[in-house]
Amino acid sequence: MRTHVVDHPLVTHKLTTLRDESTDSPTFRHLTDELVALLAYEATREVRVVPVEITTPVAPTTGVRLASPKPLVVPILRAGLGMLDGFMRLVPTAEVGFLGMVRNEETLEASTYANRLPDDLAGRQCYVLDPMLATGGTLAAAIRFLVDRGADHITAICLLTAPEGTQRLEEELADIDVPVTVVTAAMDERLNEKGYIVPGLGDAGDRLYGIAH
Numbered sequence: 001m002r003t004h005v006v007d008h009p010l011v012t013h014k015l016t017t018l019r020d021e022s023t024d025s026p027t028f029r030h031l032t033d034e035l036v037a038l039l040a041y042e043a044t045r046e047v048r049v050v051p052v053e054i055t056t057p058v059a060p061t062t063g064v065r066l067a068s069p070k071p072l073v074v075p076i077l078r079a080g081l082g083m084l085d086g087f088m089r090l091v092p093t094a095e096v097g098f099l100g101m102v103r104n105e106e107t108l109e110a111s112t113y114a115n116r117l118p119d120d121l122a123g124r125q126c127y128v129l130d131p132m133l134a135t136g137g138t139l140a141a142a143i144r145f146l147v148d149r150g151a152d153h154i155t156a157i158c159l160l161t162a163p164e165g166t167q168r169l170e171e172e173l174a175d176i177d178v179p180v181t182v183v184t185a186a187m188d189e190r191l192n193e194k195g196y197i198v199p200g201l202g203d204a205g206d207r208l209y210g211i212a213h
């Protein structure tokens with residue numbers, strides 16, 4: 001597994017405001033959208049394309065277009081939904097599958113409450129959207145869902161990542177034969193005793209959409 005931290009002053013600038021506890025929900029949603037577009041630009045560097053012949057007003061030339069089947073993008077509900085529009089602006093023809101997952105805040109175990117993915121993902125490139133990679137339980141399970149259905153190339157886009165989470169992904173996904181890349185705006189210091197990323201940004205779902213319970 002590869003982790004790519006997008007080291008760019010604009011990313012860090014937007015992320016700093018996102019982290020700030022005084023940032024309100026509308027601003028948080030807007031910044032998430034902007035950050036995802038920047039991360040998705042990096043994350044789609046290996047998107048599959050095929051050559052195509054076209055004619056400009058001046059001359060024939062060869063370009064590329066996205067290969068078929070189109071990429072599948074999978075936002076992890078709830079918080080990943082806040083990243084979908086930003087991704088779709090870059091890749092409007094991507095197909096969308098949904099996974100609803102929630103982490104038990106006591107045990108930190110992830111469980112799945114919704115699953116709308118195509119059954120057959122053979123030969124598909126998949127992009128998983130989840131703002132927080134904390135213990136890694138949620139993302140490990142999501143990637144496993146995709147690999148079990150045949151996905152052969154997986155890129156996760158996470159706003160923030162904790163070292164404990166990437167370590168767990170390395171261990172839990174050691175048996176899979178599919179390239180997995182995590183593209184993130186920052187690798188933070190650690191998790192706290194409640195499994196929150198430090199310094200982090202708090203609960204991404206709550207900051208996007210309000211308190212869940």
Ligand SMILES: O=P(O)(O)OC[C@H]1O[C@H](OP(=O)(O)OP(=O)(O)O)[C@H](O)[C@@H]1O
Nearest residue numbers: 078079102103133134135136137138205
């Ligand atoms: O790496 P992990 O320790 O598994 O934690 C990360 C998960 O926690 C958050 O979701 P949450 O369970 O809060 O659900 P929500 O998106 O509905 O708020 C976040 O959006 C990730 O999906």
Ligand SMILES: O=c1cc[nH]c(=O)[nH]1
Nearest residue numbers: 134196197202203204
């Ligand atoms: O810091 C964290 C960890 C898990 N989920 C969040 O939303 N934030």
Ligand SMILES: [Mg+2]
Nearest residue numbers: 203204205206
């Ligand atoms: Mg949450």
